[in-house]
Amino acid sequence: MLDENEQRRIRIDKLNALRERGIDPFAIERFDRTHTAAQVHEGFEQLAGSKVTLAGRVFSVRKMGKALFSDIEDETGRMQLHVRRDLLGDAYADFKSLDIADIVGVEGEIFRTEMGEDTVRVTGFTLLAKAVRHVPLGKKRDGVAHETLKDDEARQRMRYVDMLANPESREALIMRCRVVQAVREFLNARDFLEVETPVLQSVAGGASARPFMTFHNDLKLDLKLRISLELYLKRLIVGGIPKVYEVGRVFRNEAADTDHNPEFTLMELYEAYTDLEGMMDLVEDMYVDVAQRVIGTTIVHPVVKVGDKALETVAVDLAQRPWRRLPMLQGIQENAGLDRSAFRDMDSAREAARSVGLDPEKMPTIGKIIEKIHEKVTQPKLVQPTFVIDYPIETSPLAKKHPDDPTLTRRFEVFIAGQELGNAFSEINDPFDQRERFADQLEQTKAGEQEAHPMDEDFIRALECGMPPTGGLGVGMDRLAMVLAGAKSIRDVLLFPLLRPE
């Protein structure tokens, strides 16, 4: 949609006029900078009077007849330029005709203006790229901010403009990348091996979700995009890698909303010879360490939904350890007044669901109903970090049975600010138990559950070869970034969220 408009026409005309004079900015391949804006500011005392070259995007031009001031911006900040006709001659007119967002390289001498601002007295410049399209970088005038690109849809479709125009948007996106980096640094320092496992899978397991389908032409093979990393990583535990992790994109064929994107970045790790409590310690260590690395403090300010619409920022100190541990049924009792007896059979469980305003129609098991009630009544209240433990067996087909209660499992999910921020098990390593669990999931599929786990014979074969007792953890990197960035939507921490084509 290369929409035509007056401003674009004029900019293209300017470009063509330069080309007719033999000046083609797009033919230039390289410009060597001696300094960045920040280096000039930091080293001003030493640099004053000396020659430098800088490059950046034109942010503003203040013309005053035979001289002008301009601000350019590079990745480190702003630099003011003083451009004089008596120093540039004919080239002065070319500088005057630059547009906001053009990319220039300049050379000149460092000095400080009468108003005390570090400035480059320009002796030469090169147009390195013409912005033929208007880029709304915004402006402040008389203390009034004239808006940059604010339309949510446009910001996501033209993320490049959003990043230029909205520093807070750029910072949230960069912070997200740093979160992933910090998680890797944390795990590498603990001797976890980072691996890559298949995205295209015949059996897409490890989570409750519907996969995207695709097809391999040569093998004439139906394939699915992975919905988790779990089953291949545990094969590697069997294969003798005792500390293993992967940071990878997974794909779930479901709606996109404020905290879901159909493709998102999941980190999963598995550690042999440890258990659920080992994973709790690791989670606390990791989140504290990542927060410290990324934002320099363990106090985060996530956004919490309050009531129907209002959003509220809360303060959470991740370093207040140990985090609360809450059995799921205890949470339901505290928040809905429903005790264990409410879930003694399917009829009473359905009645319990209705009593909290849920429709149990598509909930084929008591465990599913319990989990849904938990999500509705307890989860929104879990603002401070909380490990919810003792998940129902029907919804946890990869977690070991609880030794004290065969209806429960050795599983937790972490919640902060009402958001799920991690899921961990003491992993099943009993191949016979695993086969029974998968078989139970097949029964659920027959009963109409669309997100039940598929049978995976090869995975069971791997367990039959012997897997040590193992703790496993999965964390949504996008969600973790949301908490650290205080983002109100997952899209604020996704470089390019999924959108319908224009």
Added chain:
RNA sequence: GGGUCGUUAGCUCAGUUGGCAGAGCAGCUGACUCUUAAUCAGCGGGCCUCAGGUUCGAGUCCUGAACGACCCA
């Protein structure tokens, strides 16, 4: 899947009871050699998301569609 709201100039937004389409920023022309995301004077720029309907007349009212935001399932 259901509901509510939104879509007007390059950007951000006004637009009265249905009666000639508006502002700021940006752009263009001119003035200005220390400005502070300048200042002063003037000027241009519109498929009012799209398709129907009501009406003498629709940006405005009605129906439908597209895209998006939020809420619910």
